[in-house]
Amino acid sequence: MALIPQKQRTGNRTRGKGFHLDMTPMVDLASLLLTFFILTTTFARLQTMEINMPTANGPDTPIPGKNALNIVLDKENKVYYFFGYPGDEPELKQTDLSANGMRQVLLSEQVKDNPDMVVLVKATAGSRYKNLVDVLDELKITGTRKYALVDLREEDKALLSSR
Template identity: 55%
Template sequence: MAEVQEKADSGKGGKKRAKKMSVHLDMTPMVDLAFLLLTFFMLTTTFSKPQTMEINMPVKEESPEDQMPLKASNALTIIVGENDKLFYYFGLGDPADNPEVLESDYSANGIRKVLLSPRVKSNDKMTVLVKAMETSRYKNMVDILDELKITETKKFALVDITDNDKTLVQQTLGQ
């Protein structure tokens, strides 16, 4: 473990000097203990589990007539575009209604502010329709689902994008 080595007296001169002692510590037991503790804590630690978002899917209806129609005044449509772009408008996207399509982003001052606005939160029947373009990224879809979870949006639906939606986005980008 530890040993003490004495140095011999050099024998020079008439004075007698005190013996110098040097200490040599064997570090092997301490290293063994450190690795035992490290191994113990690694084996007993609970690693973080992947977090998943629970999505309740509706029961499949027998016919389209069984579905409840959604009013345009109770709809917010979010379109996930390419290059991390995000568009939204209130309504169902009927070109006759000429909805105002606005561009936004995934920040707290972007789509989150829209989802927390009084127009959306005060309407209990408000349903958010999320439509993704073919060129959008999977990460963007996850981001918008995260925003819906953060803002505690109860009613939302993942819907296929229509040609009307693509036209509205192209008109917005062309301005």
């Protein structure tokens, strides 16, 4: 219990009673309110994406060129894409990671109408991790089910340098 000390008055005035303030109900109320707000608060949940990576000893499944969409992440937030493989001399196109860029490519008829389409995501040494996360987000948003993170090969580097 908390007491507030009173000054002693001397003189002609009569001595009043000391004031006693009991803080126990206030502490009880504060602890009940704190408990209530802690238990009723919804905490922000982390959003994670599960990626199943193949094992090093797993089978190498060849993908026909007509079923391959290659996305290459380059420095300065540049994103290139092409259908097929570099040996087939594909047309290299540049886009960005906006809703009008990569998302429209992933929603195009050439990708959505082909149930066997596999998206191969490749990153150069100068690309940023944020761009990889953005591409994975776009794949999730567009509902793309088949994709893989692939190492950049020499043929891909040659195709990029010829641009």
